[in-house]
Structure formats: structure tokens, C-alpha cells
Amino acid sequence: xxxxxxxxxxxxxxxxxxxxxxxxxxxxxxxxxxxxxxxxxxxxxxxxxxxxxxxxxxxxxxxxxxxxxxxxxxxxxxxxxxxxxxxxxxxxxxxxxxxxxxxxxxxxxxxxxxxxxxxxxxxxxxxxxxxxxxxxxxxxxxxxxxxxxxxxxxxxxxxxxxxxxxxxxxxxxxxxxxxxxxxxxxxxxxxxxxxxxxxxxxxxxxxxxxxxxxxxxxxxxxxxxxxxxxxxxxxxxxxxxxxxxxxxxxxxxxxxxxxxxxxxxxxxxxxxxxxxxxxxxxxxxxxxxxxxxxxxxxxxxxxxxxxxxxxxxxxxxxxxxxxxxxxxxxxxxxxxxxxxxxxxxxxxxxxxxxx
Amino acid sequence: xxxxxxxxxxxxxxxxxxxxxxxxxxxxxxxxxxxxxxxxxxxxxxxxxxxxxxxxxxxxxxxxxxxxxxxxxxxxxxxxxxxxxxxxxxxxxxxxxxxxxxxxxxxxxxxxxxxxxxxxxxxxxxxxxxxxxxxxxxxxxxxxxxxxxxxxxxxxxxxxxxxxxxxxxxxxxxxxxxxxxxxxxxxxxxxxxxxxxxxxxxxxxxxxxxxxxxxxxxxxxxxxxxxxxxxxxxxxxxxxxxxxxxxxxxxxxxxxxxxxxxxxxxxxxxxxxxxxxxxxxxxxxxxxxxxxxxxxxxxxxxxxxxxxxxxxxxxxxxxxxxxxxxxxxxxxxxxxxxxxxxxxxxxxxxxxxxx
Ligand SMILES: Cc1ncc(COP(=O)(O)O)c(C=O)c1O
Ligand SMILES: Cc1ncc(COP(=O)(O)O)c(C=O)c1O
Numbered sequence: 120x121x122x123x124x125x126x127x128x129x130x131x132x133x134x135x136x137x138x139x140x141x142x143x144x145x146x147x148x149x150x151x152x153x154x155x156x157x158x159x160x161x162x163x164x165x166x167x168x169x170x171x172x173x174x175x176x177x178x179x180x181x182x183x184x185x186x187x188x189x190x191x192x193x194x195x196x197x198x199x200x201x202x203x204x205x206x207x208x209x210x211x212x213x214x215x216x217x218x219x220x221x222x223x224x225x226x227x228x229x230x231x232x233x234x235x236x237x238x239x240x241x242x243x244x245x246x247x248x249x250x251x252x253x254x255x256x257x258x259x260x261x262x263x264x265x266x267x268x269x270x271x272x273x274x275x276x277x278x279x280x281x282x283x284x285x286x287x288x289x290x291x292x293x294x295x296x297x298x299x300x301x302x303x304x305x306x307x308x309x310x311x312x313x314x315x316x317x318x319x320x321x322x323x324x325x326x327x328x329x330x331x332x333x334x335x336x337x338x339x340x341x342x343x344x345x346x347x348x349x350x351x352x353x354x355x356x357x358x359x360x361x362x363x364x365x366x367x368x369x370x371x372x373x374x375x376x377x378x379x380x381x382x383x384x385x386x387x388x389x390x391x392x393x394x395x396x397x398x399x400x401x402x403x404x405x406x407x408x409x410x411x412x413x414x415x416x417x418x419x420x421x422x423x424x425x426x427x428x429x430x431x432x433x434x435x436x437x438x439x440x441x442x443x444x445x446x447x448x449x450x451x452x453x454x455x456x457x458x459x460x461x462x463x464x465x466x467x468x469x470x471x472x473x474x
Numbered sequence: 475x476x477x478x479x480x481x482x483x484x485x486x487x488x489x490x491x492x493x494x495x496x497x498x499x500x501x502x503x504x505x506x507x508x509x510x511x512x513x514x515x516x517x518x519x520x521x522x523x524x525x526x527x528x529x530x531x532x533x534x535x536x537x538x539x540x541x542x543x544x545x546x547x548x549x550x551x552x553x554x555x556x557x558x559x560x561x562x563x564x565x566x567x568x569x570x571x572x573x574x575x576x577x578x579x580x581x582x583x584x585x586x587x588x589x590x591x592x593x594x595x596x597x598x599x600x601x602x603x604x605x606x607x608x609x610x611x612x613x614x615x616x617x618x619x620x621x622x623x624x625x626x627x628x629x630x631x632x633x634x635x636x637x638x639x640x641x642x643x644x645x646x647x648x649x650x651x652x653x654x655x656x657x658x659x660x661x662x663x664x665x666x667x668x669x670x671x672x673x674x675x676x677x678x679x680x681x682x683x684x685x686x687x688x689x690x691x692x693x694x695x696x697x698x699x700x701x702x703x704x705x706x707x708x709x710x711x712x713x714x715x716x717x718x719x720x721x722x723x724x725x726x727x728x729x730x731x732x733x734x735x736x737x738x739x740x741x742x743x744x745x746x747x748x749x750x751x752x753x754x755x756x757x758x759x760x761x762x763x764x765x766x767x768x769x770x771x772x773x774x775x776x777x778x779x780x781x782x783x784x785x786x787x788x789x790x791x792x793x794x795x796x797x798x799x800x801x802x803x804x805x806x807x808x809x810x811x812x813x814x815x816x817x818x819x820x821x822x823x824x825x826x827x828x829x
Contacts, residue, residue: 144533144622151532174527177506177635178499182616185540185672186679222679257622261537267499267612267637269709271679280532282622302664307698309659311677317540318673322666324541324577324626343662344699354624 122165122230124152124237129169138249141285143422144257148242148281152234156224158273165230167238170280176265180272186262187317188217191421192378193255193284194239194474196248197462202239202474204256205460207232209378214258216376217314222271223260231258234279239474242281251286253460255422287423292445292453294429295418297352298335299401300326301434305350305373307343312350312373320354327353335432337418341401342373349399355418355426356380359404360448362412369396379419383452385468392448401433408438415446424460425453477520477585479507479592484524493604496640498777499612503597507589507634511579517632520585522593525635531620535627541617542672543572546776547733548610548639549594549829551603552817557594557829559611560815562587564733569613571731572669577626578615586613589634594829597636606641608815610777642778647800647808649784650773652707653690654756655681656789660705660728662698667705667728675709682708690787692773696756697728704754710773710781711735714759715803717767724751734774738807740823747803756788763793770801779815780808 129149136146147170154165181187192210195203211228218225235256239246246254258279262272303326306312306319323338330338337353349368351357356377358367365387370376387394407413408431416428429443440446458464459471484504491501502525509520536542547565550558566583573580590611594601601609613634617627658681661667661674678693685693692708704723706712711732713722720742725731742749762768763786771783784798795801813819814826 142623147533147620170532172529172531175530176527177525177633178502178612178637181672182536182542183544183612183614183672184675184679185542186676187537187540189538220680221676222683255622257533257538259537265502267610268497269675269678269682271683278532282533304662304664307659307662307665309657309698309701310662310665311673316673316676317536317538318666318671318676320539320624321541321576321671321673323624324539325575327624328577328626343664346664 122233124234125166126237126241127166127168128241135245136283138247138252138285141247141252141283143284144255144282146283148245148283150238150241152238152279154234154277156275156277162224162226162277165234167241173276175263178265178267180262180264180266183267184262184269185316185318185321186221186223186272187260188214188221188223189257189259189315190214191255191257193253193421193460194246195253195461196246198248201462202243202246203460203462204472204474206378206382206470207235207472209381213315213376213378217316218260220311220314221316223262223275226277236474238279238281245281245283247283249286251288253284255282255284257282292425292427292450294427294443294445295336296334296430297337297339297428297432298330298333299431299433300330300338300340301346302326304343305340308372310373313370313375315375339431347400347402349401349404350374352418352428355420355423357416357418358383359399359413360415360446361407363393365392365394365448366399367394367396368399371398377419379421379424379456382456382470383419386452386455389467405433405438414441415448416440417446417449424456425449477588479589480521481592481596482521482523483596490600491638493602493607493640496602496607496638498639499610499637501637503600503636503638505593505596507593509589509632511630511632513628517579517581520589522596528631530618533620533622535617535619535621538622539617539624540671540673540676541576541578541627542615543569543576543578544612544614544670545569546610546612548608548776548815549601550608550816551601553603556817557598557601558815558817559827559829561733561737561825562590562827564736568670568731568733572671573615575666575669576671578617578630581632591829593634593636600636600638602638604641606643608639610637610639612637647780647782647805649782649798649800650691651689651785652692652694652783652787653685653688654786654788655685655693655695656701657681659698660695663727665728668725668730670730694786702755702757704756704759705729707773707783710775710778712771712773713738714754714768715770715801716762717769718748720747720749720803721754722749722751723754726753732774734776734779734811737811737825738774741807741810744822760788760793769796770803771795772801772804779811780804
């Protein structure tokens with residue numbers, strides 16, 4: 120690549136956690152990548168350094184005006200010791216789309232890919248290899264200029280941190296109960312819902328918290344305009360099997376264009392299963408449930424890959440899906456995708472990137 | 475109060491900037507206030523320390539999920555040397571409303587008021603006294619827990635930083651040109667538009683940037699549902715004088731409940747001018763303009779106090795208001811409010827708080 124990334128290795132490696140303790144995003148590896156932006160100079164000084172706290176001015180714009188974007192992706196260690204990533208370029212392209220929406224200067228995707236690979240290699244020993252585990256990769260940009268005017272920052276940090284994560288499912292893929300949210304709204308067309316930026320997640324915290332208190336693990340978001348069209352489930356895209364067809368909300372500007380979503384659509388079509396991206400109302404969904412054609416529902420995202428929905432609570436009505444058990448389609452897609460990701464199932468799409 | 479706030483004074487005071495250099499939010503005083511939150515322990519360790527960079531874990535939730543709120547208020551030095559604040563309790567109440575919306579633990583308003591006063595006194599020499607200048611006060615909360623799960627943080631910093639600011643208007647109050655935004659949306663009912671949180675400002679950056687490129691200083695936001703009702707102007711509330719009546723958008727959940735907005739409404743009513751808080755469509759506004767009854771428009775907010783609108787660009791149509799000059803009502807309200815704030819006009823409402 121010809122890009123020089125300076126590497127400073129830690130002199131005090133941390134102790135690695137037990138696999139059983141991992142959870143999600145709780146432990147971080149020994150190193151991180153960091154690069155700076157200054158207007159005039161552009162992105163500069165790419166470097167790998169020991170994982171450490173960073174010094175921030177209290178007036179940094181990210182603290183006040185939320186000018187930040189991030190990505191989430193994973194690396195897997197195969198049974199024979201190779202390190203694989205899943206469609207990383209899709210994430211880097213989305214990162215730059217998020218940057219554009221948030222008035223953040225674009226990143227060189229080639230450089231970021233190179234940084235990712237080098238960082239993963241430096242912390243290779245941190246990648247767990249047990250079934251279901253992986254190395255979660257969090258690239259992100261924060262605005263660091265220390266002035267309070269409401270305008271795009273003239274300084275940024277781009278960073279990548281790595282976290283070994285445990286299996287999302289303790290004992291095999293398992294369905295969750297979902298609360299259909301009718302009070303709070305996550306995002307609206309014309310806003311930033313299709314960018315991976317902090318504000319969308321901040322806006323969802325309260326609904327998530329109230330759903331948890333009611334015993335539900337996530338909310339199903341409805342659109343902010345009509346308050347009746349399905350958007351996403353928690354931080355996942357969502358799919359429904361209705362009769363012989365699979366439907367998922369169309370990309371309308373307010374939902375995130377998930378990499379897993381795109382992969383699921385392509386896998387299903389590869390299997391000759393009809394998939395439609397369309398506007399889906401909650402009424403249509405309930406009608407399908409009542410008529411017995413709503414067979415399965417599942418969320419899709421990097422963290423869980425596939426998250427089957429066992430129950431939907433819509434204004435107090437509890438709709439039990441596939442008897443509250445994981446459906447056959449969700450299982451099949453899950454097995455295929457996780458197999459490709461771990462290198463145990465052939466990859467017909469060229470999705471795997473070796474590190 | 476009985477609250478012990480530890481004070482560590484700087485041993486290296488900074489040089490103070492020239493009044494002409496001040497601008498907005500570019501310089502910070504010698505000290506800052508900081509207090510920590512840990513679940514279990516609550517808010518603790520309130521302290522005034524030298525203004526300094528803070529150490530943050532790269533995984534801190536504020537960087538990823540935008541869990542942050544802030545306030546903006548001012549202190550003024552009167553010609554006879556007193557220090558006055560304007561309705562600070564309103565800001566502290568709003569800060570706690572924002573906290574609730576963002577799943578951040580509430581702050582003790584009495585303690586925060588005490589912290590504000592002590593901090594301002596420590597940095598008293600930094601308050602400029604020239605006409606139009608003031609000390610801008612920025613209280614804010616940031617989520618500091620270093621884990622990547624999307625859930626409310628278990629650790630926070632609450633901080634107050636102070637910035638001496640110059641006159642918003644170089645030579646007396648002056649009208650701005652405003653672009654009516656029809657593509658981007660700032661906030662929607664059910665979202666976080668009525669909370670003072672970073673994500674709302676991040677969502678507005680791109681529209682603001684494009685308006686600036688077209689030669690406009692701010693955008694007028696329309697609602698995200700119908701895309702036709704007036705919401706706010708940039709980071710200000712907005713008022714229109716139509717015939718003998720003044721109208722301003724009603725508090726609908728997606729606009730901020732401005733302290734200046736409330737003050738303007740009360741002042742106008744005190745002067746027996748009719749004020750109506752209602753839903754105002756852009757069509758209604760344009761119709762009033764065409765019939766010659768739209769006499770004045772102005773934004774209201776802590777930074778500018780009153781910002782008259784000289785021109786509105788609605789889909790290419792340029793509506794010139796009051797001949798592009800500051801209207802008599804905007805002038806009168808501006809003179810009254812800034813006079814009360816600086817202690818040169820009697821305060822009939824009990825809005826002034828001495829430090
Ligand atoms: C809001 C939101 N929707 C959907 C997704 C799924 O996207 P992906 O499949 O790229 O992980 C994510 C990220 O995980 C997300 O944060
Ligand atoms: C979005 C927004 N609207 C309105 C206002 C005006 O509020 P206040 O008068 O309390 O400053 C502000 C803050 O200045 C704001 O950020």
C-alpha cells in the first residue's frame with residue numbers, strides 16, 4: 120500500500136479474560152489505532168499504540184454537538200487458525216456515507232483497511248476461537264476541536280479499538296421478546312437514521328430502558344411520520360416470513376443499511392426464496408399473524424447475526440411467533456452465515472477477506 | 475447550602491484575550507467544575523479545578539452512543555460591577571428534563587447552582603463588561619463508562635466550563651438571511667428535539683453547512699412529519715409579527731423550550747401585545763407575507779438574545795421582511811431583555827439572580 124503506519128507495542132500486555140467472562144464490548148485488546156485530522160492538513164499521523172486513555176479538551180465538539188460516527192464489524196479465527204473478516208469494505212463504505220451525512224471529512228478506505236489488518240495482526244492473540252466468539256472491531260470518528268460554535272469541527276480523531284466478544288447465545292440461537300414502540304421515535308426520513316452516528320442510539324436509550332423494565336429485550340421501531348410502518352428492531356434490521364415470501368423494510372433513509380441485512384437478502388435469493396424490500400405496516404403484520412401466515416420474524420446485525428423474535432407485544436396484544444421457538448428459516452440463515460464467517464461453510468459470494 | 479465543593483486554584487493563570495478577539499466559545503477561563511457519577515454511589519466529588527484536558531477511555535459511551543446533554547446560559551457584569559445571571563433555574567430545570575429524556579441520572583439543582591456561583595466567582599476577572607459581551611456558561615454531562623453495549627451508562631462526568639464571549643452584533647442588532655429547509659429534518663415528535671442533547675445539533679450540521687454555502691446564515695426548520703410546520707431557526711426559537719399579533723410555534727415535543735422564548739412571550743404580554751403559541755405552516759407565513767401582514771420575524775436564544783430575520787428563502791422565493799431591516803418590535807424586545815440582563819433596566823419579573 121505504501122502507507123506507513125507507525126507501530127508502538129505495549130510493554131505491559133494485559134491479562135486476557137476467560138472466555139466465559141467475555142460478554143459484549145467489555146474488554147479491549149492491548150493496542151489501538153489512531154489518526155488525526157486538522158483542516159488544511161487532512162488526515163495524518165496514522166499509528167498503532169498501546170490501548171490507552173486519550174486526552175480531550177472539555178470543549179471538544181463531540182461532547183456538546185454529538186459529531187461522531189462509528190462502525191461495527193468482526194474478525195473470526197477459524198478452526199485451522201486463519202483470521203477472517205466478513206465484507207469489511209461494506210462497512211468502510213458505510214463509514215464514509217455516515218461521515219458525509221455528519222459533515223466529517225472522508226477517510227481513505229484503503230488506508231483504513233490496511234490499519235485494520237495491521238492492528239488485528241498485532242493483537243492476533245486476543246481473537247478467541249471458540250464457537251460463537253469473535254473479535255469485535257469498532258472504528259469511530261470523534262470531533263475534537265475545542266470551540267462551542269455549532270459548526271462542523273476542524274479537528275478529529277479516527278480510532279479503531281478491538282474487543283474479544285463472547286457468544287451472543289449461551290446455548291444455541293434463541294428467540295427474544297420484542298415490544299412494539301408507539302411513543303418514542305428513533306429517527307425520521309430527512310434526519311440521520313441511515314447514518315451510524317451516536318445521536319440515533321442516544322435517542323433510543325429511553326425506549327429500550329422502558330422495554331427492559333416491561334420484560335422485553337428490545338423495541339421494534341415504527342416510522343416517525345405515520346407511526347405505523349416497521350423500521351428496525353433495536354439496533355438490528357428486521358425480516359418477516361409471511362407465507363412463502365420474506366419481507367423486510369425498504370431502505371427509506373431512516374433505517375440503517377445493514378451489512379447483515381444485505382447478506383441475508385442475497386443468501387435467500389441465492390436459495391430461490393422470494394424477498395421483497397417494501398413498506399410494511401404494523402397492521403399488515405398483525406393481519407398476517409391473525410390469518411396464520413406470519414411464520415417467522417428475526418433481526419439481523421453484526422452482533423447477533425440472526426436474532427429470532429419469539430414474541431411481539433403490540434399495544435398489549437402478545438403475538439407469539441412460531442410458538443416462541445426459533446424458526447427453520449432463521450436457523451438455516453444463521454448456520455449458513457456464521458459458517459461462512461468462520462470459514463467452515465463455502466463462501467459462494469466472495470464475502471470473506473483474509474487478514 | 476452545606477455542600478462542600480473543593481477548590482484547587484491554578485498556579486498558572488492564562489493571559490486574557492482582547493475583547494475584539496473574543497467571538498463565541500473560543501476562549502475558556504482558568505477553572506472548571508467537575509463532578510462524577512457512578513451507579514451505586516450517585517453524583518459525588520464536586521470540585522473546582524484548573525481548566526484542563528480530561529482523560530477519556532476510547533470506549534466511553536459518549537463517543538459511540540451520543541449520551542450527553544448540555545445547557546447554555548450567561549453571566550453579565552453590570553456597569554457598577556455586580557455579576558448577574560438571567561433565569562438560571564430555568565436552565566437547570568431544563569437540564570434535568572434533558573437528563574430524564576437521555577436516561578441520565580438527575581442532578582441536584584441546588585448543588586449545581588452553588589457550583590455555578592462559586593466557579594463564576596473564582597473566574598470573576600474573566601467576565602467582560604463591555605456592552606454586548608458576557609460570560610457564556612456551558613454545563614454538560616457526558617457518559618464515561620467504557621463498554622460498548624447500547625444501554626445507559628453507569629458512569630458520567632458533569633462539568634461546567636466558562637467562556638468570555640464578544641458581542642453577537644458588531645455594530646448594533648442586525649438582521650440575518652434564513653434558508654427554509656425542505657430536505658433535512660432536525661427532530662421529530664417522539665424523538666429528542668425538546669432535549670438539549672448533542673444528536674440534535676449533529677443532525678443539523680449538514681443543512682447548516684449547505685445553507686452557508688448558499689449565502690444564508692441559518693436554516694428555518696420545518697417539522698419532520700408534515701414537512702410544512704415551522705419549528706425553529708438554527709438553534710433559536712422563532713417569532714413572527716403578523717398584523718397586531720405575535721405568533722410562535724407551540725411546544726410540540728420536537729422544539730426546544732427556550733428560556734428566551736418564554737421570556738419574550740412574557741414581556742410581550744406584559745406590554746399588552748397579543749401572543750399566540752400555535753402550529754404555523756410555511757404556507758400561512760407566505761400568505762401573510764403576500765398580503766402584507768407579515769411585518770417582522772426574529773429568532774430568540776441565549777447567544778444572540780434576539781436575531782431579526784431580514785430575508786426568508788422558501789424554495790427559491792426570497793421574502794424580504796421589514797425591508798431587510800430590524801423591525802421596531804425586535805429592537806424593543808432586544809433593548810428590554812439585554813437591559814434587564816445587564817442590570818440597566820428594571821426587572822419587573824424577578825428574573826435576575828445575583829452571583
Ligand atoms: C441501528 C442499526 N440497525 C441495523 C444494524 C445492523 O447492521 P449490520 O448488519 O451492518 O451490523 C445496526 C448495526 O449493527 C444498527 O446499529
Ligand atoms: C435548538 C435550540 N433551540 C432554541 C434555543 C434557545 O433556547 P434559550 O433561549 O434557552 O437559549 C437553543 C439554545 O440556545 C437551542 O439550542
